[in-house]
Structures are given as structure tokens and as C-alpha cells.
Amino acid sequence: MTPNDLIRSALRWLLYVLLHVLVARHLVLFDHAFCYIYLGAILFLPFELNLTAALLISFMTGAIMDSFDNTLGLHIIASVLVAYLRPILIRYQLAQKISENRLELSLRGIGLPAFLSYVLVLVSIHHFVLLMVEAGSLGMLGFTFLKILGSIIFTTVALTLGQAFSR
Amino acid sequence: MLQLFEFIARNRNFILFVLLEVFGFWLLFNSNNYWSVEYLNTANSANAKVLEVSNSVKEYSNLREVNASLAQENRLLNQQLVQLQQQKPTNAPNGYQPDSDFAARYQWVTIAKVIDNSTHRADNYLTIDKGTLHGVKVGMGVISPTGVVGKVKICNDKFSVITSILHSQFMVSTKLLRSNEIGTSKWERSNDPSVIQLKDISRYKPLVKGDTAVTTDQNAVFPAGLRIGRVKNFKVAPDGAFYDIDLQLSTDFSTLSYVYLVENKLLNKQQSLQEAVNEKKPK
Known part of the structure; x- marks a missing residue:
């Protein structure tokens, strides 16, 4: 990883965090769909980054989100889980692309089908954990599931569009 | 003993993951813990500053x-x-009582x-x-x-x-x-x-x-x-x-x-x- 790559990754992380704190945090579609676009900050971390660093970064990201939502712990739990599952998913889904040596975790780098399956799985896990823990109980299960489903679609579309329109 | 250290070294990421998750749950369920009260909430000065800036922008769009x-x-x-x-x-004499x-x-x-x-x-x-x-x-x-x-x-x-x-x-x-x-x-x-x-x-x-x-x-x-x-x-x-x-x-x-x-x-x-x-x- 060159210093240039490092700076680009750091800036991308900052961009996703700011985008979430300033804009996406306030977006609610149809009272059910929320946009947790900060997931991009974790999902698109460089693939070469070792797991320890990824876990600590996602812990920090979650803590920042929690500090803005006054829900300390909630985003941390979901973010750290995503960061831990990320390499496993990459190993199973993108194994052959890794062997092509240079793998950039972006829409352009791995193509739409692989990108969607990668993002969709991790976003689903994240939202399921986040919203179930937030609900705190099994009451209103239908409402929570609707929220999870809506948010998965919203976040995935937002992340895909964000990647499609960035360089 | 050596085996224990080897185990920890081999599984350090998993252990870190578990620790962080446990810490997260501990933070969540002890909502009055020192961290969330003292630092990690919307009232801390850095967060408040960010919110203030974003709010001042939003104020314009809400004027209508x-x-x-x-x-x-x-x-x-x-x-x-x-x-x-x-x-x-004000100019009526004292006894004047208008119909409601x-x-x-x-x-x-x-x-x-x-x-x-x-x-x-x-x-x-x-x-x-x-x-x-x-x-x-x-x-x-x-x-x-x-x-x-x-x-x-x-x-x-x-x-x-x-x-x-x-x-x-x-x-x-x-x-x-x-x-x-x-x-x-x-x-x-x-x-x-x-x-x-x-x-x-x-x-x-x-x-x-x-x-x-x-x-x-x-x-x-x-x-x-x-x-x-x-x-x-x-x-x-x-x-x-x-x-x-x-x-x-x-x-x-x-x-x-x-x-x-x-x-x-x-x-x-x-x-x-x-x-x-x-x-x-x-x-």
C-alpha cells in the first residue's frame, strides 16, 4: 500500500462518516427505511488492511455514530461484527478475483454482481443486528422486520449509487 | 503456558472481536456509564459544533x-x-358587559x-x-x-x-x-x-x-x-x-x-x- 493509497482510504472513510453525520442520519423514507451510509466507511476499507486494524477502525466508526445518536454501544456492536465477517465473506465470494492479484473493493474494481452480493450480505447482517438490538425485544417484530428490509434496500441503493458516481 | 500464549497469538483477532463486542454490549446496557455520560454523546463540544454547523445550513431550508x-x-x-x-x-362605561x-x-x-x-x-x-x-x-x-x-x-x-x-x-x-x-x-x-x-x-x-x-x-x-x-x-x-x-x-x-x-x-x-x-x- 503506497502512502497515496493510504491517504485516499482515509479520505474515503472521512467522507462516508461526514456524509452520514450531516445528511443521511436525517433521511427516513416512508417512516421505515433508514440510510446507514457510514457502512461504506467499513465495507470499502482496503482489502489488504489487517483484521486487527479493521476491527479497531470499525469500533471507532461505531463509537462516533453512537455519540451522534446518543446510543452508545449500538453501532459499535453492529460495526465490529461487520468488520469481523468482512474478510470471511471476501475469501468465499471473491476468492477467484483475489487470485488476480490486485483487488480494489469498489463497484468498478469487482463489477456490479460481485459488488452487490458483497454489499447486500454485509448490509443485511449489519441492519439485522442493529435494528434487532435497538428494538430490544421481540415485540413489534413485524414493524422491526419491515424497518430492516426497508433500510437494507435504502442503504444498498445509496452505497451503490455513491460508488457509481465517484471516481 | 506457552501453548496458551500461542493460542492467544493465533486467535488474537477473534479475541479482540469478542472483547470489542462485549464492551459494546456493556456500554449499551449500562447506559449511565462514564464514557457515554462524559464523552460520547451529542453534548460534547466537538459533536455539538458539527451539529451546530449542519443546523445552521438546515435553518435556511426550513424558513418557509x-x-x-x-x-x-x-x-x-x-x-x-x-x-x-x-x-x-377601554372607552366603555363601567357597567357595560358585552354578550360573549x-x-x-x-x-x-x-x-x-x-x-x-x-x-x-x-x-x-x-x-x-x-x-x-x-x-x-x-x-x-x-x-x-x-x-x-x-x-x-x-x-x-x-x-x-x-x-x-x-x-x-x-x-x-x-x-x-x-x-x-x-x-x-x-x-x-x-x-x-x-x-x-x-x-x-x-x-x-x-x-x-x-x-x-x-x-x-x-x-x-x-x-x-x-x-x-x-x-x-x-x-x-x-x-x-x-x-x-x-x-x-x-x-x-x-x-x-x-x-x-x-x-x-x-x-x-x-x-x-x-x-x-x-x-x-x-x-
């Missing part, structure tokens, strides 16, 4: 809604104010936006974006935050046309506050849309420049005490019995944007009674 809610609040406050004034008129229906007869029906406006014709009209669907009826009074505007002339379900006070046939019963004289305001010189003429005040009464002109109690359409304007100058024609008074209008008609519609709920009863008298008159 803020305006609407303020106008709504003003409408209710105005209605209450007039109702209180009607219940306890009478005191509450003025109702601020709705707020409308002026979408068309003329000021330079001989007879001027305004068009507003509210109609019968919103409770507007022909004959309702129209006022702005700064004073009298006019009267509803015609309306359909979505729009209404208002006879402006700048109309050659529109007359308002007017009282001068300081000299306590009553006359009639009417727009006569149609070249200046900021000045209206006040008639029927005897030349033998003392007048002051700058005196405030308001609507009188004898007005059926407008509540008493609404501002019309202030005395700009006055003169007497050599053979006249009355002053020619120019009032500077308190409302700037060229920049009028929002108006209130006022309904006198007892207007019909009052008018039918007055018409009955006229019909009985021998012709």
Missing part, C-alpha cells in the same frame, strides 16, 4: 415552514387579542398569499390563493400584519379576488386616535398608492400631524382598532366645512405578500336588521 407556523400563530394571537378587546372595551357571542364575533379564518396585486389603476384588486374550500366568503375583511387591506369581492373554490382599499368605491370608517374624531377614508387621488384621503371631519376640530388613524367600532367588516395609517398633512378648502386629510397608509401595498381573512360571524344578523329598517321607511 417557520414562516408558515409563525403566520399561523399570529392569526390565533390576533383573534384572541380582538376577542379580549371586545370583551373589555358578540365579543367573539370576529374570527381569523385563514392566511392567504397574495398572488396578484395592482396599485396603479383607479380601482385596484388583489388575488389570493385561498377560496371557498378554505372558508373564504364574499364580504370578508382582509387585513395584513400592518393594517387594513380590503374586502373579498368574489371567490371560487381555490382563489379569491379582493377589493383593495385603493379602490374608488371602498370606504372605511376611520377614527383618529389623538383627536378622537371619526371620519371616512376613501382613496381619491389615484396617482399615489401610499396615500389615502380622510373626509367628514369638521374644520373646527383641532388636528395633529402624525396622528394615528384606526378602524372604528362602527365598522361591520373589520375589528375596531386596526391600523390604517397616520396623518400626513391636512388642509381646508376656503368654502369647505370639512378638512381634506391625507393619510399615509401603514400597509405598503406594493410589497404585500401574506394577508389574514377575518369574518364577522354576526354580520348577517346585523345587516338583515338594518335592512328591515330601510324597507319600512316610507318612500
Whole structure:
């Protein structure tokens, strides 16, 4: 990883965090769909980054989100889980692309089908954990599931569009 | 012992993962912990700064809604104010007790936006974006935050046309506050849309420049005490019995944007009674 790559990754992380704190945090579609676009900050971390660093970064990201939502712990739990599952998913889904040596975790780098399956799985896990823990109980299960489903679609579309329109 | 260290080294990421998750759950379920109270909440200075900046941007986009809610609040406050004034008129003798229906007869029906406006014709009209669907009826009074505007002339379900006070046939019963004289305001010189003429005040009464002109109690359409304007100058024609008074209008008609519609709920009863008298008159 060159210093240039490092700076680009750091800036991308900052961009996703700011985008979430300033804009996406306030977006609610149809009272059910929320946009947790900060997931991009974790999902698109460089693939070469070792797991320890990824876990600590996602812990920090979650803590920042929690500090803005006054829900300390909630985003941390979901973010750290995503960061831990990320390499496993990459190993199973993108194994052959890794062997092509240079793998950039972006829409352009791995193509739409692989990108969607990668993002969709991790976003689903994240939202399921986040919203179930937030609900705190099994009451209103239908409402929570609707929220999870809506948010998965919203976040995935937002992340895909964000990647499609960035360089 | 060595095996233990090897195990930890091999599984360090998994152990870190478990530790972080446990820490997260601990934070979540001990919501009063030191970390969340002291640092990681929206009140800490860095977070508050970010929120402040983002809020200051958002304020601009919310101005329209803020305006609407303020106008709504003003409408209710105005209605209450007039109702209180009607219940306890300042110039009434002690024993006077108005009927509660009478005191509450003025109702601020709705707020409308002026979408068309003329000021330079001989007879001027305004068009507003509210109609019968919103409770507007022909004959309702129209006022702005700064004073009298006019009267509803015609309306359909979505729009209404208002006879402006700048109309050659529109007359308002007017009282001068300081000299306590009553006359009639009417727009006569149609070249200046900021000045209206006040008639029927005897030349033998003392007048002051700058005196405030308001609507009188004898007005059926407008509540008493609404501002019309202030005395700009006055003169007497050599053979006249009355002053020619120019009032500077308190409302700037060229920049009028929002108006209130006022309904006198007892207007019909009052008018039918007055018409009955006229019909009985021998012709």
C-alpha cells in the first residue's frame, strides 16, 4: 500500500462518516427505511488492511455514530461484527478475483454482481443486528422486520449509487 | 503456558472481536456509564459544533415552514387579542358587559398569499390563493400584519379576488386616535398608492400631524382598532366645512405578500336588521 493509497482510504472513510453525520442520519423514507451510509466507511476499507486494524477502525466508526445518536454501544456492536465477517465473506465470494492479484473493493474494481452480493450480505447482517438490538425485544417484530428490509434496500441503493458516481 | 500464549497469538483477532463486542454490549446496557455520560454523546463540544454547523445550513431550508407556523400563530394571537378587546372595551362605561357571542364575533379564518396585486389603476384588486374550500366568503375583511387591506369581492373554490382599499368605491370608517374624531377614508387621488384621503371631519376640530388613524367600532367588516395609517398633512378648502386629510397608509401595498381573512360571524344578523329598517321607511 503506497502512502497515496493510504491517504485516499482515509479520505474515503472521512467522507462516508461526514456524509452520514450531516445528511443521511436525517433521511427516513416512508417512516421505515433508514440510510446507514457510514457502512461504506467499513465495507470499502482496503482489502489488504489487517483484521486487527479493521476491527479497531470499525469500533471507532461505531463509537462516533453512537455519540451522534446518543446510543452508545449500538453501532459499535453492529460495526465490529461487520468488520469481523468482512474478510470471511471476501475469501468465499471473491476468492477467484483475489487470485488476480490486485483487488480494489469498489463497484468498478469487482463489477456490479460481485459488488452487490458483497454489499447486500454485509448490509443485511449489519441492519439485522442493529435494528434487532435497538428494538430490544421481540415485540413489534413485524414493524422491526419491515424497518430492516426497508433500510437494507435504502442503504444498498445509496452505497451503490455513491460508488457509481465517484471516481 | 506457552501453548496458551500461542493460542492467544493465533486467535488474537477473534479475541479482540469478542472483547470489542462485549464492551459494546456493556456500554449499551449500562447506559449511565462514564464514557457515554462524559464523552460520547451529542453534548460534547466537538459533536455539538458539527451539529451546530449542519443546523445552521438546515435553518435556511426550513424558513418557509417557520414562516408558515409563525403566520399561523399570529392569526390565533390576533383573534384572541380582538376577542379580549371586545370583551373589555377601554372607552366603555363601567357597567357595560358585552354578550360573549358578540365579543367573539370576529374570527381569523385563514392566511392567504397574495398572488396578484395592482396599485396603479383607479380601482385596484388583489388575488389570493385561498377560496371557498378554505372558508373564504364574499364580504370578508382582509387585513395584513400592518393594517387594513380590503374586502373579498368574489371567490371560487381555490382563489379569491379582493377589493383593495385603493379602490374608488371602498370606504372605511376611520377614527383618529389623538383627536378622537371619526371620519371616512376613501382613496381619491389615484396617482399615489401610499396615500389615502380622510373626509367628514369638521374644520373646527383641532388636528395633529402624525396622528394615528384606526378602524372604528362602527365598522361591520373589520375589528375596531386596526391600523390604517397616520396623518400626513391636512388642509381646508376656503368654502369647505370639512378638512381634506391625507393619510399615509401603514400597509405598503406594493410589497404585500401574506394577508389574514377575518369574518364577522354576526354580520348577517346585523345587516338583515338594518335592512328591515330601510324597507319600512316610507318612500
